[in-house]
Structures are given as C-alpha cells and as structure tokens.
Amino acid sequence: MMKMLLPLNIQMFAGDQTLYELKQAMATIGQQLKKVEGELSAKAIDPSASIEDIQAQQKSKEDLQARFDVIKQQHDQLETEQKAKLAQQRAGLDGIDDPKQKVETAKASLIRSTMRGKPIDTDIRAALGDDSSTGGGKFLPKTVSYDIIMEPLAKNPLRGHSAVTNIPNLELPKLSYTLDDDDFIADKETAKELELTGDTVLFGRNKFKVFAGVSETVLNGTDTNLVQHVENALKSGVAAKEKKVAFATTPKAGEEHMSFYSTQNGIKVVTGADKYKAIKAAIADLHEDYRENAKIFMTFADYSDIIETLANGNATLYTAQPEQVLGKPVIFADGATKPIVGDFSYSHFNYDIGELFERDKDIKTGIEQFVVTAWFDHKIKLKSAFRIADVVATP
Known part of the structure; x- marks a missing residue:
C-alpha cells in the first residue's frame, strides 16, 4: 500500500489568505492529484496489483480532489471579489x-x-x-x-x-x-x-x-x-x-x-x-x-x-x-x-x-x-x- 501524502489543512485557507497563496495551494494539490491519477491508472492495468491497493489509491485521489475543489471555490470567490473591488476603484472617480x-x-x-x-x-x-x-x-x-x-x-x-x-x-x-x-x-x-x-x-x-x-x-x-x-x-x-x-x-x-x-x-x-x-x-x-x-x-x-x-x-x-x-x-x-x-x-x-x-x-x-x-x-x-x-x- 502506498504511503499517504501529508494532508493539507483546509481550514488554513478559510481565513485572510491572499489570492497568491490560494493559487500556490491549488498548484501544489493539482500536481499531487495528477500524480495520484497516473499511479491509479497504472495500478488499474497492473494484473499483480491487489484490489485493496487500487481502492486505497482511489481514496487518495478522492481526498485530493475534494481538497482541490474546496480551495478552488475559495480562490474563485476571492478573485471575483478582488476584480469587482478593482473595477469599483477604477470607476470610482467617474462615479x-x-x-x-x-x-x-x-x-x-x-x-x-x-x-x-x-x-x-x-x-x-x-x-x-x-x-x-x-x-x-x-x-x-x-x-x-x-x-x-x-x-x-x-x-x-x-x-x-x-x-x-x-x-x-x-x-x-x-x-x-x-x-x-x-x-x-x-x-x-x-x-x-x-x-x-x-x-x-x-x-x-x-x-x-x-x-x-x-x-x-x-x-x-x-x-x-x-x-x-x-x-x-x-x-x-x-x-x-x-x-x-x-x-x-x-x-x-x-x-x-x-x-x-x-x-x-x-x-x-x-x-x-x-x-x-x-x-x-x-x-x-x-x-x-x-x-x-x-x-x-x-x-x-x-x-x-x-x-x-x-x-x-x-x-x-x-x-x-x-x-x-x-x-x-x-x-x-x-x-x-x-x-x-x-x-x-x-x-x-x-x-x-x-x-x-x-x-x-x-x-x-x-x-x-x-x-x-x-x-x-x-x-x-x-x-x-x-x-x-x-x-x-x-x-
């Protein structure tokens, strides 16, 4: 069975995180997710791999996907807010x-x-x-x-x-x-x-x-x-x-x-x-x-x-x-x-x-x-x- 990657604390992104930090977290988890997906595909076609190994790899992928989705949601929300604020500032004088x-x-x-x-x-x-x-x-x-x-x-x-x-x-x-x-x-x-x-x-x-x-x-x-x-x-x-x-x-x-x-x-x-x-x-x-x-x-x-x-x-x-x-x-x-x-x-x-x-x-x-x-x-x-x-x- 593969060694599980250290989980990221999702709560750390729920506070006053910058857009840059969220982008970095998305990139890191995205790389991990891509690697796990590749390993899962390899095990699925490997006759010697046990069903338990495949299920464990599938669970790792699901965990990482869930983390990625949560951070992406926070990222998209903050990005939308910042774009709106910037647009408001730029239009501030005109208004x-x-x-x-x-x-x-x-x-x-x-x-x-x-x-x-x-x-x-x-x-x-x-x-x-x-x-x-x-x-x-x-x-x-x-x-x-x-x-x-x-x-x-x-x-x-x-x-x-x-x-x-x-x-x-x-x-x-x-x-x-x-x-x-x-x-x-x-x-x-x-x-x-x-x-x-x-x-x-x-x-x-x-x-x-x-x-x-x-x-x-x-x-x-x-x-x-x-x-x-x-x-x-x-x-x-x-x-x-x-x-x-x-x-x-x-x-x-x-x-x-x-x-x-x-x-x-x-x-x-x-x-x-x-x-x-x-x-x-x-x-x-x-x-x-x-x-x-x-x-x-x-x-x-x-x-x-x-x-x-x-x-x-x-x-x-x-x-x-x-x-x-x-x-x-x-x-x-x-x-x-x-x-x-x-x-x-x-x-x-x-x-x-x-x-x-x-x-x-x-x-x-x-x-x-x-x-x-x-x-x-x-x-x-x-x-x-x-x-x-x-x-x-x-x-």
Missing part, C-alpha cells in the same frame, strides 16, 4: 459628480499610492490637473501644487501682501510700467538702483523639502482626514520656510538675497530716538510712489512697547487701531525683529514647477513621511521700496 469630492478622492489616492510605493494611475493625475508631458513621472500634479503652494496662508504674515506665483524661469520687470524716457522716475534712489542692477529681475531655483508625518491609522482613515492632515502639514512647512528666509538676520549661504535684513540687499536703514520715531521717519523717507501703499511689518512686542510709551497712563490709546497710531497698516510678524516699512508688492515669492513627491521613514518614531521637494525664490524687486526702522544708540 463622483461633485468636483471637490473628486479632487479630494484623487488626492487621497495619490498620497496612499506614494506612501505604498505604487504608481499613480493616469485617471488620478488627470483629476488633479496633471498634463501628459509628465509621462507618469514624479511631478506633483497642478491641483496639489496649487493647494499647497499657492493658497494664501494665515500662518505666513507676508501672504496677501507679497506677490506669489508658480511660474518656471520667471523674469519680471522691476517697475510695472515704463515711459519713452526715464526722466519720469522722480525717486532718484530708484533711478540709481535700476541703473546699477538693471530693470528686470530673474528668479532662481532654491531647493527645500517639507515633511508630513503620516501614521498607518491616518493613512487607512477617511479620504477627508488623510488629505487635510497631509495638506495642513505641508502648508505649515511651506509657510515656515517662507518666513524663515524673508526675515533671516543671518541667512544661509545662497539665501542671502531672500532676506529683508541681508546686507546683500542693502535696504536703507532709517533711525530714530525710539521705535515710534524711527518708524515715522522711515515712512517719511519713502518716496511717495511707495509711501501711498506702504505697510509696516513689526513684532507685537515692539508695538506694545510703543503703545505703553505713548499712552503714558492713558488707556484710550490701547484700544486704538495700529494704523491710527502709526499712520500705516501694521502686520505683526515675530520675524520682523526690526520694523520693515514699504510697499510689499515689491516682495515676490515664486515657486518653480517640478515639485517631487516621495516617501521617507523616521527611524526614531517609525512614522512614515510624505515628502514634497520644491524649488522657490524670494526676490525683493526694488530695495528702494523699503526702509528698515532702527533705534539709534544714545550716548
């Missing part, structure tokens, strides 16, 4: 009528695919405004780029006052208009600056990365929570970088031109006996072309000191609007360690196209990171449009 919901679903799919190292489907890219020129590469789709980079952020006080664009190889005139002769430029500082530095400004590409930590719970959560979590983190990172370079007192190498306080920009410093007088003098020192639209960026602590000095016990001044006190709109920014006065339309942030998105892992925490690599530049188009207010040291 969404609300444009906002479609974009949100597409964003969530992009994030999940990136975090799992899977390619981004073309319909996902299309829903996010990506064009065919990317060829399915790693360029950040236009909708995601716009929402992360171009949306005004309250966390960066310069947003809404400085210009922000998303244009590759941007080159702009320093003045918004010109005439047939340059004698119209009444501000001699501006005329001299244009003569020394030219009348156009070319934006460069300065690389930086923003990391958004994504836990497995968030990744497997709802589309809305996932997209909000990642976008809020990236927006905060972009805003922090913009503030850091624009108000840096000791800029990093290669970023000197981006700071209002950099000696490379050489913005004129106007002094006074105190912060209030220095700011008033800085406003007055601006040419009228810039003074009309001038705003003041300063710390809240500096403004509080000014109010305390001016009020001198009079509580009324504490309720006055900052513009009523200083004569120009005031924007509070902790980075503005010395008040900056000027027309901030001449401060310009530009993001070049070609942002990359990828994933990384924080080894210390185990949290996966959704990473955006971007290139941007901040240009002060005309230093003549700004003044820095400082207190002159008293002897």
